[in-house]
Amino acid sequence: MRRLAITPKLMASLAVLGAAASIAGLGTFATFTSSTSAQNQALTSGTVSITIGTADRLAVGASNLVPGDTIDRAVDINNNGSAGTSQVGSITLTTSASPSSLLDTDATNGLEMNIDSCSVAWTESGPPYTYTCGGSQSVVLASRAVIGSAISLSNMTALTAGNTDHLRVRLTLPSGAGNTLQNLSSTISYVFTATQRNAASK
DSSP states (O other): OOOOOOOHHHHHHHHHHHHHHHHHHHTTSOOOOOOOOOOOOOOOOOOOOEEEEEEEOTTOOOOSOOTTOEEEEEEEEEEOSSTTSOOEEEEEEEEEESSOOHHHHOTTTSOEEEEEEESSOOEEETTTTEEEOSSOEEEEEEEEESOEEEEEOOSOGGGSTTOEEEEEEEEEOOTTOOGGGTTOOOOEEEEEEEEEOOOOOO
8 A cells, every 4th residue: 555655844734733723722711800899989170260250340441541640440350160179370461452552562651550459349439430448458460561461460369269359450651651642542451361270189
């Protein structure tokens, strides 16, 4: 009887197939496992929110200004963010003008702005508007040029939710303003921005 010869190449192929079958067979064995559930973790994000309050005279303009005149306007800033917390790290003010003129672009003789706060609502008289503080008065912004971006405001209690800052914004046309500032018009816009506090471990 004639016997078939198995070539080395065929033998190698059979060995590979056998190894693959052995590996596949290993996957059929069971493994022991154990699971446990931790308690549910409730998470909520905070809210940064400021709004203009009851007092808001910033939209009231003034006309026929001459050097040395002042324009006082009251505005309240409310913190309506997450209750009972301090989510706000800072409050800034950005002012711009449109239309614009030397009244707001002249950094030396143009309009200057300073802001004070009162621990209670300002007592208003007028128009023309004047204000007296029946509580504690503090400086929020020292006198500076009226136009600026992200101007830092100090002594703001509205960093904490539920608090209100009673502000008096004063614009002054300096006594040194010359004839080049006659018969001009500017409209000033005010934007108060609250920025979150620094991140912290919770």
